[in-house]
Amino acid sequence: DTEVTQTPKHLVMGMTNKKSLKCEQHMGHRAMYWYKQKAKKPPELMFVYSYEKLSINESVPSRFSPECPNSSLLNLHLHALQPEDSALYLCASSLIIAGVNTGELFFGEGSRLTVL
Amino acid sequence: RKEVEQDPGPFNVPEGATVAFNCTYSNSASQSFFWYRQDCRKEPKLLMSVYSSGNEDGRFTAQLNRASQYISLLIRDSKLSDSATYLCVVNMKRRVTGTYKYIFGTGTRLKVLA
Secondary structure, rough: OOOEEEEEEEEEEEEEOEEEEEEEEEOOOOOEEEEEEOOOOEEEEEEEOOOOEEEOOOOOOOEEEEEEEOOOEEEEEEEEOOOHHHHEEEEEEEEEEEOOEEEEEEOOOEEEEEOO | OOOEEEEEOOOOEEEEOEEEEEEOOOOOOOOEEEEEEOOOOOOOEEEEEOOOOOOOOEEEEEEEEOOOOOEEEEEOOOHHOEEEEEEEEEEOOOOOOOEEEEEEEEOEEEEEEO
């Protein structure tokens, strides 16, 4: 069983809706990540939080807004999405040792998003 | 040139065959290396970390060649259940910012046939 929990597992939304994806881990990992994955493609990094601060934003459109309220939680707020944003959104976490994100990435099961 | 490159396959092999995948990376300042397995419509799961001395876990053997900047995965005695996409992941230091980032290869699809 994965130790990273994502909700919801499935989400269908219209282009004018506002919704949020949630991710939680209790492994004490201080690095958390959002990835986007389209069919038959590898996961594509969107955001990285290190010690609850945004450390990497891979030029993601502002209709995706990440939030890290505490060391266990990571949210992705969605607003005015486009149909091409339909994908599997994966949350992951890892250790930070000596200031370096390191060790394996632990993934949640993902939230499958469909934008109509 | 992509930062991490893999042959996308598909590799179609009979049960019991030995199959090898390679992955090359572009940045010599790479810290750690992994093979992940991803089943259709599921999340990636760690198969093995890859260490400089090489490492083995049952039918799976991983090797790292830092001089040539590639990693490999060998699967012996393939099972039907090994059918999946195998993703090479490199934790790589970004030249400009000095931060580390996990970069995924495109993945190699394996189908083991009965």
